[in-house]
Amino acid sequence: MIRTRTNRTTSTSTRAITPLCTFTKRLLPLGLALVCLISAGSSLAPAPASAAVTAAPAKNVVLLDAASGHAFVPSRVLTGLDGLQIQWDASRQRLTIAQGEATTAILQVGSAKAEVNGEPITLADSPFTEAGATYVPLQFISSTFQLPAEWDKTAGSVRLGQGDARLTLPYANRGAASSTGAGKAIISERKTYKVGGRSFTVQQVTISLMDPKVHLMVALAGDTVGKVEELSSLAKRHKAVVAVNGTFFNAYTNDAYKAPYGYIVNGGELKMKASGDKRTIFTYDSNLLARLIPGADFNEAFAAGTMEGALQAGPRLVVNGKVSVDVKAEGFKDPKILTGGGARSALGLTRDHKLILLTSGGATIPQLAEIMKQAGAYQAMNLDGGASSGLYYNGKYLTQPGRKISNALIVTYQ
The missing domain is CATH 3.30.457.10 (Copper amine oxidase-like, N-terminal domain)
Incomplete structure (x- = not known):
């Protein structure tokens, strides 16, 4: 199903990061x-x-x-x-x-x-x-x-x-709405976080979503649902400064069509539907006001007509600055999701509207949640991992995926 939007009126090396934005129904006077x-x-x-x-x-x-x-x-x-x-x-x-x-x-x-x-x-x-x-x-x-x-x-x-x-x-x-230049709006770091006595070295890119030259896009391999493509190829094709692998997909089928799992929205159009799926969804509007919502809230959020892009993955890692992982509530059934370690990708939002994209090796989901909290995320969720985990920055891989991927979140600076 394709639908057009309506009612539109957006510790090793350093270079700095900070805390998040997301979604709540509680409004203050x-x-x-x-x-x-x-x-x-x-x-x-x-x-x-x-x-x-x-x-x-x-x-x-x-x-x-x-x-x-x-x-x-x-x-x-x-x-x-x-x-x-x-x-x-x-x-x-x-x-x-x-x-x-x-x-x-x-x-x-x-x-x-x-x-x-x-x-x-x-x-x-x-x-x-x-x-x-x-x-x-x-x-x-x-x-x-x-x-x-x-x-x-x-x-x-x-x-x-x-x-x-x-x-x-x-x-x-005031003063933050002006363009700061790509060097300050998009920052790449290699950092080390300690979780439970163990150190994890990660690749991390932090993007200021409020910078007027920063733009997001949920990109499909070959611009078509079901295809796969190298992450670097996808990034270069869209002239991206940053790209991270997106949601899960059927990577192990021999069929040419490798179906992604979860909602995907690009340019206000629903590219992939996943009715009944409870997993967390990353969404943003035309001004890059971003949030994480439960899968059950997608239809209402999309019907509002302001959703520019969306990507469903999960599980949720951080809620309002605190580690919060509930895989059963999101419909994950494999018990190993909490205990198994491996290559991981995650995204987080800070309270001052920065997007954190991060890849780590060998972390469990609970460990990844703690890493994202330490990285400054106020809200965070897991992305597809394993051989799909990849992070591209400024023309090269920070983390190279072990296979072609189905979709990605990309960042351009224009």
Whole structure:
């Protein structure tokens, strides 16, 4: 079944890593969230040109001022949200935000002086431009136009508006939305972690998902379900900086068709269906707001129309910063999955919207979970392992697979 998306509006050597983002249904009130926020970011597709102030970056993100804790939203995402319309006067650097005939606000970039329905007011924070977008104070927009803003601390995101037009945006510290360059946005390390008295040397690549030049793709071998291809070939074909093997597949059949096991979504289209499968799924939207969800939640999440990519594997390794492995709940039946050691691949998400891709040799699933926790993952899951385990970075293998693979998660930097 193919379906098109709808309603779219993203310790040896060092070079640094940090903690995660993912998914929860518990949302925090606006006032409380402004006090306890962390950092993170990336988000939705651009609004109409009238809402754009300058050349739009690839992603939208709510920015936080580290000193005050105040939040700012890109003005371009407001168009059409709860009836809001934006007009931009480039010569005066002035924004007019209207909600029908009821409320009109006029704001000036760099000025705390504003007008609401013709009456002068003083803003707590001035609008500003950063990374190709104009940002306005979220508290002002929320209170003036009665725009709901719900904070999800676990996911590092903000949900704006109500009904079908709601947007979910990542949040990040101010200054973090600018492109940092590939050398800082994508970092490769060879590290050693100690688990239960044993040392594991791993290959690890950490990617800043909020960087506007970072993009993800769930790629199929030969661009076709059921084919296999060398990981390096797949990576080079898509001009990837990073590639890691993806979900399980039928590697041992003599048939030409080697079926992948689990949901696969690429470009908003469902490429592989796995109804009833309980294993963990890695998903992301067009702004690379990423999360890990149970297999049972896939249909509802996909129906929302914002899923850009997805890859199902499992088992889950880390939940909210704690090791959490429950193979029976995910439908794994082989008892050796917990006790057997071997080549492993895993992915993790940090609280500040970084993606950790990691390969290790000889680890059991519980040991891999501890490794991912130590690596800084706030959420993490296992990928296909054994001879499939492979990690490609910057034109060469960090870990070379022992066979051709069915699918991969790839990272490009454009």
